Amino acid sequence: MDRQRLSSIAHSRHPIAAPIFGVNVNRLLRRAGRQPTARVLDLGCGEAAWALQALAHHPDGHADGVDVSAYALERAAGAAEARGLADRLTLHRRDARTYVPDGDYDLVLCVGSTHAFGGFDGTLELAGRHVNAGGVLLVGEGFWQVPPTPQALAALGVKPEEFTDLAGLVDTAERAGWTPTYAHVSDAAEWDDYEWSWIGSLTEWALDNPGHPDAAEALTAAREHRDQWLRGYRHVLGFVTLVLRRGGR
Numbered sequence: 001m002d003r004q005r006l007s008s009i010a011h012s013r014h015p016i017a018a019p020i021f022g023v024n025v026n027r028l029l030r031r032a033g034r035q036p037t038a039r040v041l042d043l044g045c046g047e048a049a050w051a052l053q054a055l056a057h058h059p060d061g062h063a064d065g066v067d068v069s070a071y072a073l074e075r076a077a078g079a080a081e082a083r084g085l086a087d088r089l090t091l092h093r094r095d096a097r098t099y100v101p102d103g104d105y106d107l108v109l110c111v112g113s114t115h116a117f118g119g120f121d122g123t124l125e126l127a128g129r130h131v132n133a134g135g136v137l138l139v140g141e142g143f144w145q146v147p148p149t150p151q152a153l154a155a156l157g158v159k160p161e162e163f164t165d166l167a168g169l170v171d172t173a174e175r176a177g178w179t180p181t182y183a184h185v186s187d188a189a190e191w192d193d194y195e196w197s198w199i200g201s202l203t204e205w206a207l208d209n210p211g212h213p214d215a216a217e218a219l220t221a222a223r224e225h226r227d228q229w230l231r232g233y234r235h236v237l238g239f240v241t242l243v244l245r246r247g248g249r
Contacts, residue, residue, distance in 0.1 A: 001214040006221060008047075008071035009205045014197035015047040015079070018112040018140050019186040019239050021193070025050065029057045031182040031243050032136045036060045038106040041130050043096040044113020048076035048089060054107060055085050061106075066092045066099045097126060104132035111140030111241060119162070120169060124176040124244075137178060137244045143169050145238035155232025166240060178244040186239040195234075199226045 011017050016025060032054075034040075038061040042051035045065035055063050067073055073091045080086040092099060096116040110117070110127045117123040120141045131137050143166050153160065164172065170180055199222045206218040 001217045001221070004069040005071050005214075006202065006218065008069060008075065009218070010198045010202045010222075011046065011072075012075075012205075013201045014194055015049040015075070016194075017046045017049065018241070019191040019194035020111075020140070020184065020241065021190050022053075024184050024186075024190070024241075025053055026057075028138060028182070028184055028241055028243060029054055032107055032138055034058060034061075034106045034136065039103065040064070040107045040109065041101065041105040042066065042109040043099065043127050043130075044110055044116045045076065045091075046072045046113075047079060048073075048091065049079070050109045050111055051089060052076075052079060052083060052085055054109070055088050056083075058107075061088065063089050064092060064101065064105075065089060066094060066096050068093065068095055099130075101130055104135070105130050106132060106135045107138065108135065109138050111138065112239075114139065114141050120172060121176065124173060124178060128176070128178070131246075133246070135245075136181075138241065139244065140239060140241040141169060143238045143240055144236065146236055148236055149232075151231060152233040152236040155228035156237065163237070166238065169240065169242070173242065173244055177246055179247060180242050181245055182243040184241045186241075188235065191234070191239070195226075195229050199229075 036058050038058040040054045040063035042065045045051055045067045048065040051063040051065045073093055080089045108127055108131045110123050114120050114123040117126045128137050142163055144163050148160050202218050202222040206215040209215050
């Protein structure tokens with residue numbers, strides 16, 4: 001099955017596409033505190049759940065969403081239409097690294113998509129270029145909640161140094177010239193809801209479409225992901241969303 005299509009199906013019940021409850025998305029956007037006319041950029045936007053919610057907080061603002069997945073962008077367009085926000089959201093199908101805007105942004109979002117920039121450091125540098133002088137960069141990234149186990153490393157397919165602990169993330173941000181003004185650390189309930197939604201959405205699709213040529217592969221992907229999570233990185237990998245501004249040192 002095409003990986004982008006698989007991801008779109010898996011996120012159908014959790015379009016935020018990160019282990020965060022909606023109430024905490026709103027709290028983070030409130031703390032970002034931009035003006036009603038804010039220009040918003042969501043890099044690796046998926047179904048644009050963050051961008052659309054940001055527009056609800058900035059009633060005279062406009063958002064650009066950038067993603068490589070046609071499936072996710074199609075859903076994003078539908079969600080924008082359903083919420084009456086289609087005229088304030090522009091979607092771009094392209095690699096986030098090559099997006100060239102026609103100006104700068106008050107709020108730049110990159111939540112759960114730092115891989116598009118080669119990790120947290122690259123996101124601070126490359127996504128940060130789109131933030132204007134007084135703007136905010138809001139980044140969601142994984143970190144080691146506890147020292148990584150061999151099972152977690154195998155499940156995630158990473159080396160220990162590919163993530164740091166929470167304090168290390170903050171240090172990295174400050175070395176790059178960004179100062180956290182707020183953060184939300186996802187709790188176990190948020191992680192469980194996200195993972196079960198991912199697994200369950202894919203499983204339900206396969207069970208509802210038994211004759212589809214991708215049904216067996218979807219079921220296998222859901223089972224493999226469930227085992228990697230439950231037997232690997234559950235309670236080991238954490239997730240934090242940082243609200244960052246330039247300066248402070």
